Amino acid sequence: MAHFEFSAVRFCAGSPSDTGICGAKLDGKSFAFSGIAAAFQADARDCSVRRGWLNQVGTRRIMKTSLIMSKQEEVGDPQALPAQTEEQLRLDLAAAYRAAAMFGWDDMIGTHFTVRLPATEGQPEAFLINPFGLMFEEITASSLVKVDVEGNILSDNGYPVNKAGFVVHSAVHRARENAGCVLHLHGRFGVAVSALEDGLLPLNQTALIIRDKIGVHEYEGPAVSLGERERMAKALGAHDLMFLRNHGTMAVGATIAEAFQRMYQLERACEYQVYTLATGLPWHRPDEAVIADVRDNYGRRDKHAAQYARQLFWPAILRKLDRLCPEYRH
Ligand SMILES: [Zn+2]
DSSP, X not given: OEEEOOSOOEEEXXXXXOXXXXXXXXXXXXXXXXXXXXXXXXXXXXXXXXXXXXXXXXXEEEEOSOOOOOOOOOTTOGGXXXXXXXXXXXXXXXXXHHHXXXXXXXXXXXXXXXXXXXXXXXXXXXXXXXXXXXXXXXXXXXXXXXXXXXXXXXXXXXXXXXXXXXXXXXXXXXXXXXXXXXXXXXXXXXXXXXXXXXXXXXXXXXXXXXXXXXXXXXXXXXOOOHHHHHHHHHHHTTOSEEEETTTEEEEEESSHHHHHHHHHHHHHHHHHHHHHHHTOSOOOOOOHHXXXXXXXXXXXXXXXXXXXXXXXXXXXXXXXXXXXXXXXXX
């Protein structure tokens, strides 16, 4: 018996009816599994294994212990979301603005982050948006404004909102049930790459993970007509990230944590690219098979990615804000 301890192995059932045999990769080598694999559900197409035992029996290898498996979960499934109150969403959205300012992504009083509030029976669909006129670094939980889907203020806290800016967000919130949070930026690196003909290049690991998962919306001028809103939502499609050509970036997520973590990856990859190209030196393109492997096997919208964003990445951001500017909670 050989013992293998490893961090992650991907399973893929061949077909819904192929319950007895699964495939896995370990250190680049393919393995066929049967036996316990037969116990997998017919639709167990995507499972992860943290550690385990491989036991070779004749020509078959059987996975024996320590299986942690889960069906691929579409991030944003409302049934899978943690219950969130308006109070919690206010804290998280204020934190997102503060963190964006901390990373230098803000554009004075421009651009918006929005979040959909929990549905209340008999009440219109409601969202939180930044108070128009405040810089990101000034926003607090109580200063966020509650608006309806048209940007009309639902509970007046003394601050105005940029109604025209919100309609872009409402189009995305409406088009995607799993877009609980929509982030839009004019970050200097994101804007720079949005203007490049070839967009995000395969220059670094972060870019490799996300570059084929980004929608592109063509620039149509600063005015956002009804027709453009629809085209923007269509350009986003099923993606969670988007370049607005010659304009900026957008990220969506079921939660603020997931949207922010995706935006972090995009803005970071753009920053790496601008710095790399600024050297003016020839850049190295990774092997095409590696590019394809990273594209296909990382950055997935699954349960583990959502857990990473919600339970590790976002709490780290909050701890940093609590050290630097805890007043965002007011
Ligand atoms: Zn904009």
